[in-house]
Amino acid sequence: MNDDQAKTPGLSDAELQRYARQLGDGVLSEQGQLRLKQSTALVTRVGGMGGPAALMLAMAGVGRVIIAHGGEMISPDLNRQVLGSEAVIGHPRSEPFGEYLRTMNQFIEVEAIDHEPDDEEADELAQRVDIIVSCPPTFEERLRLNRAAVDAGIPLIDAAQWGMTGTMMVVEPAKSACLACVYPETPPFEEFFPVVGAISSMTGTMAALEAIKILSGTGKPVFGKMLTYDAFEGRMTTIHLERRADCPVCS
Amino acid sequence: MEIRIVVTGRSYHTAAAVPETLVLDEGASLDDALQLINDALEEGASLPGSCLIAIDNQHMGTVASHSNTVLQCGQELVLIAPVAGG
Numbered sequence: 001m002n003d004d005q006a007k008t009p010g011l012s013d014a015e016l017q018r019y020a021r022q023l024g025d026g027v028l029s030e031q032g033q034l035r036l037k038q039s040t041a042l043v044t045r046v047g048g049m050g051g052p053a054a055l056m057l058a059m060a061g062v063g064r065v066i067i068a069h070g071g072e073m074i075s076p077d078l079n080r081q082v083l084g085s086e087a088v089i090g091h092p093r094s095e096p097f098g099e100y101l102r103t104m105n106q107f108i109e110v111e112a113i114d115h116e117p118d119d120e121e122a123d124e125l126a127q128r129v130d131i132i133v134s135c136p137p138t139f140e141e142r143l144r145l146n147r148a149a150v151d152a153g154i155p156l157i158d159a160a161q162w163g164m165t166g167t168m169m170v171v172e173p174a175k176s177a178c179l180a181c182v183y184p185e186t187p188p189f190e191e192f193f194p195v196v197g198a199i200s201s202m203t204g205t206m207a208a209l210e211a212i213k214i215l216s217g218t219g220k221p222v223f224g225k226m227l228t229y230d231a232f233e234g235r236m237t238t239i240h241l242e243r244r245a246d247c248p249v250c251s
Numbered sequence: 252m253e254i255r256i257v258v259t260g261r262s263y264h265t266a267a268a269v270p271e272t273l274v275l276d277e278g279a280s281l282d283d284a285l286q287l288i289n290d291a292l293e294e295g296a297s298l299p300g301s302c303l304i305a306i307d308n309q310h311m312g313t314v315a316s317h318s319n320t321v322l323q324c325g326q327e328l329v330l331i332a333p334v335a336g337g
Binding site: 139160193195228 | 257259299315337
């Protein structure tokens with residue numbers, strides 16, 4: 001730690017020590033770190049993708065991380081849900097997941113919601129967060145969070161997975177395509193989809209990195225793009241997304 | 252002319268028989284290419300209407316909702332079947 005870091009208002013010496021490896025050229029500035037501390041992020045849900053996303057946001061120093069996930073953890077979840085453990089199987093997961101996040105960073109606050117937000121709650125949450133990291137399995141939930149983010153004028157990062165493929169898109173409200181622009185016809189839900197945990201973590205971590213960039217003002221967010229990594233084929237694709245003039249959500 | 256085909260996303264194994272390059276007549280359109288791809292899918296399978304279409308990394312819409320366009324030799328047509336999963 002140098003003298004300048006020690007003088008940064010709003011960040012204690014202990015915090016600067018904690019984040020020392022992510023401060024400097026090519027990573028975050030001290031002001032960026034302070035912006036992270038002053039930020040609130042909503043991550044829903046916190047399974048295979050949202051769990052690693054929430055963990056990275058917490059460890060990076062996002063001041064308040066709100067997680068939402070209903071239901072009990074089951075054995076097949078443990079191939080990818082990194083916030084869980086054998087001890088959580090058969091139990092509701094939001095509280096133990098939240099507690100785990102708290103053990104990873106004493107300098108932040110974690111709020112755990114034990115259900116998925118409905119329309120009204122999504123709107124309410126969008127009003128008190130700075131960004132939404134959307135990782136639900138259903139398009140109904142993803143489109144709900146997309147609408148809430150667009151209405152609130154906050155960025156949304158949508159992460160999705162299937163098999164060994166992960167996709168991520170970053171929405172800048174009123175400026176770039178939203179999820180409803182990309183999927184004007186709601187795709188069907190597939191409950192028992194195949195997935196390898198490594199692609200879940202990779203996709204969730206990519207989403208967290210975009211959130212960290214946006215919240216801290218670091219680097220170039222991939223607004224308006226969809227990144228797809230097809231690990232089965234070993235192929236990365238970037239799609240430049242177009243807004244729809246007739247989008248019922250963002251136009 | 253030839254164009255490259257990339258099919259990815261959900262259930263893309265149903266497109267295993269789709270060739271990596273497609274031979275089309277000069278002046279062929281996106282819809283012509285989609286028809287050939289559908290013909291090459293597993294019996295009974297079809298591209299989902301919500302499948303995202305991109306040509307040379309530029310978003311063109313979905314299978315169910317897109318503007319038809321004339322394809323050029325050497326272009327890459329990407330089809331991403333929607334993925335979800337939490």
